[in-house]
Amino acid sequence: MFQRRRSAVALRHVAFEDLGLLAPIMEREGWNVSFCEAPVDDLSHPSIGDADLLIVLGGPIGVYETDSYPFITREIDLLERRLAQGLPTLGICLGAQLMxxxxxARVHAGNVKEIGWGSLTLSDTGRASCLTPLAEGTPVLHWHGDTFDLPDHAARLASNENYENQAFEFGNNALALQFHLEADPRQLEEWYVGHAVELASARISVPELRARTAEYSKIVARQADRIFTSWLNQLAHKDAVSRTAQAR
Incomplete structure (x- = not known):
């Protein structure tokens, strides 16, 4: 039986923060992905708002910097509409803050800049979610200085010693991750260059970060596969149930 390939749009803020490990997973799971460059593309285009899945990626700016980066307001408007309609949405780092x-909810500068590998503590809801593999203590990549309050009616999934809100879900189809499950260790060399000023300001040793990345490279690839495959399968199941109900 022919299975329809679903459409996904990834909103990208800087070229090197892309889908990473998530790209081959989505291809395998039957998604056609197109990219939208958030700073310059028309975010009101129906192909974005009506996509089966919207993925909002990371970037080195703050949600509150709308005077310097007016397109942020258009992103927020887009997300407001999708989330109000219960349309599948995934936010990563800046994308989670925009969600x-x-x-x-309030988005603001945090007390600690988190850059590097570290584990998370899952809530009860988080342990029952697609993030279950993180309960094993495997590390994720943190790369942020901002944080957010938990939105009303959202469920907290993960925290750590620095930030109470590291992940949340909203409704049945929206997932927000403050950390970078998608980061491909092989592509992080581009991040070290693109974020050179930030790394120097935070006094992060690139050789030490590179060594930690090499240590975890195989683990995080398997982890990303388990988590993203689980979440995408959940979306597919909910979509199939909805279509069946509509056909009756």
Whole structure:
């Protein structure tokens, strides 16, 4: 039986922060992915708003910097509409912060800049979610200085010693991750260059970060596969149930 390939749009803020490990997973799971360059493309285009899945990627700017980067307001408007309609949405780092803002929560500078590998603590809801593999203590890549309050009606999934809100879900189809499950260790060399000023300001040793990345490279690839495959399969199941109900 022919299975329809679903459409996904990834909103990208800087070229080197892309889908990474998520790209081959989506291809395998039957998704056609197109990219939208958030700073310059028309975010009101129906192909974005009506996509089966919207993925909002990371970037080195703050949600509150709308005077310097007016397109942020258009992103928030887009997310408000999708989240109000219950349309599948995934936010990563800046994308998670934009989702929180679109849901009415405060986004602000944090007390600690997190850059590097570290584990998370899952909530009860998180342990029952697609993030279950993180309960094993395997590390994720943190790369942020901002944080957000938990939106109303959202469920906290993960925290750590620095930030209470590291991941949340909203409704049945929206997932926000403050950390980078998608980061491909092989491509992080581009991050070290693209974020050179930030790394130097935070006094992060690139050789030490590179060594930690090499240590975890095989683990994080398997982890990303398990988590993203689980979440995408959940979306597919919900979509199939919805289509069956509509056909009756």
């Amino acid at each position: 929180a803002k679109a849901l009415g």
